[in-house]
Amino acid sequence: MSQPAKFFGTALTFSGALSAALLLIAIIMLSLDKAPIAAGQRFLEGAIGTPSARADVVMAALPMLLCAAGLLLTFTAGLWNIGVEGQVTMGAIFATIIARTIPRDVSDWGVLAALILPAELLLAMFGGALWAGLAALLKIRGGINEIFGGVALNFISVNILLSLVNGPWRVGTFPQTAPFAPAALLPRHPELRLSPLAIVIALTAFVVVFVALRGTRFGLALRAIGRNARSAGILGVRVERNIFWAMVACGALAGLAGAFQALFTRGRLLPNISGGIGFMGVLIVLLVGVRAAWVLPVALFIATVPVGSLKLATSLDSSVQIDAALGNVFQGALVLAVLIGSGIRARLAARRKEQFEHG
Amino acid sequence: MDDVLVRTLADIVKVGAPIVLAAIGETLTERGGVVNLALDGSLVLSALAAFVVGTSTSSVIVGTLAGISVGSLIALIVAACSIELRLSQVAVGFVLTLLCRDLALFLGIPYRNAQVFPTTFLPIPVLKDIPVIGAIFFNQDLFTYLSFIAVAVAWWWLFRTKAGLTLRAVGERPQAAFARGVNVNRIRYLYTALGGSLVGLGGAAYTLGVLPTWSDTGIAGNGWIALAIVIFGGWHPLRVAFGVYLVAGLRTIVTSIQAQVPPQVVELLNALPWLLMLLTLFLVSGPYLDRLMKVLPPRLHPPIRTLLRARPPSALGTVFEQEGRS
DSSP: HHHHHHHHHHHHHHHHHHHHHHHHHHHHHHHOOOOOOHHHHHHHHHHHSSSSHHHHHHHHHHHHHHHHHHHHHHTTTTTTTTHHHHHHHHHHHHHHHTTTTSSSSSGTTTHHHHHHHHHHHHHHHHHEEEHHHHHHHHHHHHHHOOHOOOOOOOHHHHHHHHHHTTTTTSEEEEESOOOOOGGOEEEEESSSOOOOHHHHHHHHHHHHHHHHHHSHHHHHHHHHHHOHHHHHHHHHOHHHHHHHHHHHHHHHHHHHHHHIIIISSSSEEEOOSTTTTHHHHHHHEEEEHHHHHHHHHHHHHHHHHHHHHHHTTSSSTTOOOOOTTTHHHHEEEEEEHHHHHHHHHHHHHHHHHHHHHHH | HHHHHHHHHHHHHHHHHHHHHHHHHHHHHHHHOOOOOOOHHHHHHHHHHHHHHHHHOHHHHHHHHHHHHHHHHHHHHHHHHHHOOOOOOHHHHHHEEEHHHHHHHHTTTGGOOOOOOOOOOOOOTTTGTTTTHHHHHSSSSSHHHHHHHHHHHHHHHHHSSSHHHHHHHHOOOOOHHHHHHHOOOHHHEEEEEEEEEHHHHHHIIIIIIIIEEEEEEHHHHHHHHHHHHHHHHOOHHHHHHHHHHHHHHHHHHHOOOOTSOOHHHHHTTTTHHHHHHHHHHHHHHHHHHHHHHHHHHHHHHHHHHEEEEEEEOOTTTTOOOOOOOO
């Protein structure tokens, strides 16, 4: 198929899927006596209408971008790293190990004060990588499918998190730590709820992954394993080693995303610190079909959903006030519709080809 | 036997019932070569459907049927996407599980803290008076009996009937089964829907039997446990049921000592079922079992291999390109 026709087909699939998902949401809203059009306007206004809303979207997109970047590596190798959610959680926990000990006043720390943030972020990456490495070892050494191992490690990470915030790290009446001191947090833009440093880190990480996939031996090896692991092994690719490092790299990026959650979004450690961003990363990668270049715009698009839904949820106008959980329904419906749409397209193309070959 | 123990065992059998139903359903589905990864979301959504329909019609049977329909419908989406569109079962199932769970959380908001459903407690007259056994197995609610029946029938069906042999053939060697005249994809549709309806029944067992009210937090996550136990149980109904009761037992023990230990310890103890499953699978499916075998007398090898086998159906998760249709 020619390039413009292919692009047209993709655009058609996406717009069709988007309409289907929006239609579902509109039907749900109408059945609850809400005004879908007004809610849609309110949603757009709340998500992209003001500079502060746009800043929220960008900041919500960063952890998703990090997870999606890491998952590009594992998906390319054909690995379903469902454990990404637990890797995010471990990242947040490991960042907290340092963050909770930082006092409010660090003026007499001198050079050491500049090392707080790098140490937190590195430790968070280590925590995520550790959890991913564990899932990789279970797969390579124990033959445990990475989906099963990942799910188990997700639940275990939540248990560890709850144990810490209910026990030794708990401050006050709720199961959570105290708010972290300013020196422990990602530095914030003076006016907007935005962290330029976080943006730089996330974009750098994404570019590194992009280049690694396109132009390095590692990327080539991962693609070979993803196509056919056994053939890749026969041709001399070290399958187990590459799988291990792909998982560890993904875990490190997910851990960084967890640090962003703890050190910026929430400013403390609390239950459900990941907020499902690992799974959103999986949805993003499924949505773009592992086409790396699309991850950035799609992450921004997906990030408008929680930001806009929150504005709807807190709206005082009862005709548009609706629980933010509906935003998650939209995301899921959109990805399912895109999967089904591209499946139908592929079947139609195959049928056309068959007819062409048989005259 | 002392009273507390009997009551604890009866409790384990009861709280395990929905997970048994879901896990047996998934076992049948996976034996045919299809992974229904949407299980967790299906369980929650069918539980909500059963509760809403059940309370509004004040009929347990109609509510249960609603749960079953939702479960089988979701399973059919997975099957259709795999068989007709050749999409990855894992991708579709994963997206569906998130979608169904979020849909249930959203649609269930008005039903939070809704009234408790009339009980489905159904002691069986004569049998319940048998000492110990009666108290554990025959003094239960409707769904618990259904879970026993599901295990027994699934075992008998899989290993003692021709239809079960066909199902296993479809999951292990679809080409061979097709050559013998089996319509592979029709069998897969059939057992995916059947497995999905058992998952739906499991959902209904939560909101109409075990809980019995609508609570998303009490249900979500158990579907993942069921999926894990299918692997842990080596795709064998009896071992799957054993796995469920083991996990339910661990949870019951943790709940019963909750008051005596600090909360941070309770949270860590909640991770025990997952740790246990990971460790067992690691030892069983890795090279460590072979090392253990070398130490044991050869006479014991075959029974241990059957007991601990953890090999999935060979064609699990794959697409079968049936000739004569495209």
